[in-house]
Amino acid sequence: MLKVKAKAKINLYLDVLYKRADGYHEVKMVMQSVDLADIIELVPVSEGISVFSDLPYLPNDERNLAYRAAVLLQEKYNVDQGVRIYLEKRIPVAAGLAGGSTDAAAVLMALNKLWKLNLPLSELEQLAAELGSDVPFCLYGGTALAEGRGELITPLPSLGKFWTVIATPSFSVSTAEVYRSLDLGRLKEKKDLAEMIRGLERDKPDLIVKNLYNALETVTAERYEEINLLKASALEEGALAALMSGSGPSVFALAPSKSVAQAIFRRWKRMEKKVFVTTTG
Known part of the structure; x- marks a missing residue:
């Protein structure tokens, strides 16, 4: 076994x-x-x-x-x-x-x-x-x-340990449908991938956090306001950044400390049933 x-x-x-x-x-x-x-x-x-x-x-x-x-x-x-x-x-x-x-x-x-x-x-x-x-x-x-x-x-070089809070809304999305609905012409304001990788290589978390990016938010987050509400509320509680993962609907927040992660957890728990506090690793 x-x-x-x-x-x-x-x-x-x-x-x-x-x-x-x-x-x-x-x-x-x-x-x-x-x-x-x-x-x-x-x-x-x-x-x-x-x-x-x-x-x-x-x-x-x-x-x-x-x-x-x-x-x-x-x-x-x-x-x-x-x-x-x-x-x-x-x-x-x-x-x-x-x-x-x-x-x-x-x-x-x-x-x-x-x-x-x-x-x-x-x-x-x-x-x-x-x-x-x-x-x-x-x-x-x-x-x-x-x-x-x-x-x-x-x-890539390790991101290291970040307290991370994840919330999964009760609705589901189809990855295939999200990609079918994606308008590539709308992806104008992309973040800097090269700068994010430099942040990983040089252990500069600020370069990583400022360049979090998910092109699929232009589909899923526009259809479901819950995603934007989760992101905004995490930032209000002190998150470094918040982003949808994959095609959604889960949203994660990177927190500067365990106490901030717990505050985000409590806030999100009033909004969604499935909320987790974890760490990157």
């Missing part, structure tokens, strides 16, 4: 450059893992792959990325063993926090050990890209630049 953590991610920077011939969008993102995490338990069995979760509505078949990750490894490397996977979900589902992608990445890493495949990270990364655009980053964690459709990963 093996028990592992699967960390959520936030986007410190998300720019959409153009739509590619294959239908995907070319992006540039700075992705950051946080300590909010699902707990995954893997139990070896003689045959078959099964997935169980503490969320009754979570699919346990090929619609579940953790299941697909296990099947992919088993079929590609002719593994004659099976596995029973238990997901303790702490990361909100379909919330812009890579909850499914991080589970898939954790399953790839764990089964590589459990099934003694000894695959290098570079090979796991190729498999991860087959499963989804966010899965390769979730193999690495930490702080990283993601390019292509999100699957080309370059590790």
Whole structure:
């Protein structure tokens, strides 16, 4: 039996450059893992792959990325063993926090050990890209630049520890629909990615915070006023910055101290049910 953590991610920077011939969008993102995490338990069995979760509505078949990750490894490397996977979900589902992608990445890493495949990270990364655009980053964690459709990963110097508050509104959004609705011509006032990376390299948090950016806010935040209200209220409580993560609807706030993070938590808790205090890492 093996028990592992699967960390959520936030986007410190998300720019959409153009739509590619294959239908995907070319992006540039700075992705950051946080300590909010699902707990995954893997139990070896003689045959078959099964997935169980503490969320009754979570699919346990090929619609579940953790299941697909296990099947992919088993079929590609002719593994004659099976596995029973238990997901303790702490990361909100379909919330812009890579909850499914991080589970898939954790399953790839764990089964590589459990099934003694000894695959290098570079090979796991190729498999991860087959499963989804966010899965390769979730193999690495930490702080990283993601390019292509999100699957080309370059590790960056660590952001370090920031107290982080995350709120997930009760409505859901479709990532595909957000990208379909994105008007690239409206993305005029972009922040400076190069300056953000210099801030990471030189350990200058002010350069990082001032350049937080998410192009997808032009779609999701305009449709749902809750996102702007969450951001504004966090700043009123002393947040360094607040931003939507991914295609939403989750919003995160970076706080200068634990006490400010707790103040944001209390404020947001009056607005939304799902609010978490965590740290970057």
